[in-house]
């Protein structure tokens with residue numbers, strides 16, 4: 001929990017020497033509490049006070065990073081339990097298992113199936129981000145070989161899952177450049193696993209059957225010098241998992257209980273694809289930083305990835321597209337020009353319907369602060385002036401030879417004023433953009 005100004009003041013030299021640029025130590029402490037000053041500005045602060053202040057300034061949940069390159073994945077560092085308080089920061093990572101019992105073509109096929117679990121939704125790329133190699137064979141050599149094959153055949157981040165410290169050491173040795181997440185240290189293997197994690201510079205999963213055991217385990221691992229820890233609570237059913245994950249989040253963030261101040265991982269391996277998708281969605285909501293599933297059915301990932309997209313969006317900021325002119329197909333000076341708003345869902349719905357029409361067109365996106373057509377119109381963010389300004393700013397008169405603008409049917413009422421403001425002919429388009437293909441083919445005439 002951040003220190004108050006008075007608590008910080010108690011740690012300062014209290015000489016009021018003004019070297020920090022403040023008239024008094026108390027004034028400096030108040031600025032520091034509000035993050036408007038830096039501790040380094042006081043040259044006389046003691047080393048002990050520095051340590052205490054630095055520890056207090058650490059986030060209540062540590063950020064842990066695994067993977068490399070484009071798939072370097074930060075997890076954790078959340079600051080609130082509820083997203084209306086503040087945005088959640090690091091989206092849940094979805095991983096899929098690969099058994100080390102698979103070899104040759106079967107192993108490659110499984111890896112390819114996982115690599116292909118990538119989707120586009122409202123202009124955003126979503127997909128599986130990690131592969132979890134499972135030591136199902138119990139063999140150290142098989143596990144290390146499977147991990148090496150996965151590393152060669154996929155850019156996704158790697159998780160190495162075994163309860164054998166020998167197997168983890170062998171696989172980590174072959175893949176450490178990929179910074180895999182190692183799983184799992186249990187109370188009886190904590191020392192060895194922490195040593196392997198430290199030697200290979202990889203984060204480590206701590207796995208226990210209760211919150212109490214888990215908090216003791218993280219302290220033990222930390223004492224061994226491994227600081228990057230991910231928590232795994234080994235409880236059998238979804239209800240208990242969700243209850244315990246919620247408790248852990250509250251203890252970490254509200255009570256600043258450091259032994260639980262880490263991201264979390266959950267494994268969902270039981271049940272069919274439908275059941276795994278349902279469980280995973282629950283765990284994404286509360287509060288798994290990483291969810292590992294066993295299915296490779298593409299349909300099962302859409303609800304998971306959509307849930308992540310929603311839970312990790314900023315509730316106070318609608319998802320927006322850049323206000324500008326978007327060419328669809330290869331439009332020319334005779335192509336239709338229409339406008340919509342910069343609410344991302346609105347734009348991408350219109351875009352896909354225009355694409356479907358196969359009529360090359362221009363879509364002018366008007367900045368309505370990320371609101372939809374009717375919301376923007378009723379809030380006076382979409383009116384003849386905002387549309388005319390957007391047309392002028394985007395130079396649409398140099399884009400097309402005609403002077404016709406198609407407007408959404410829902411705002412037909414603004415036609416007259418818009419014609420006066422722009423001197424363009426206004427054509428009222430359909431209310432539902434699903435009717436745009438028919439409209440463009442039958443009504444649009446240049």
Ligand code: SF4
Pocket residue numbers: 012013014015016017018019020021022023024025028029041042043044045
């Ligand atoms: S430099 Fe340090 S000791 Fe001097 S006034 Fe500022 S806070 Fe106090």
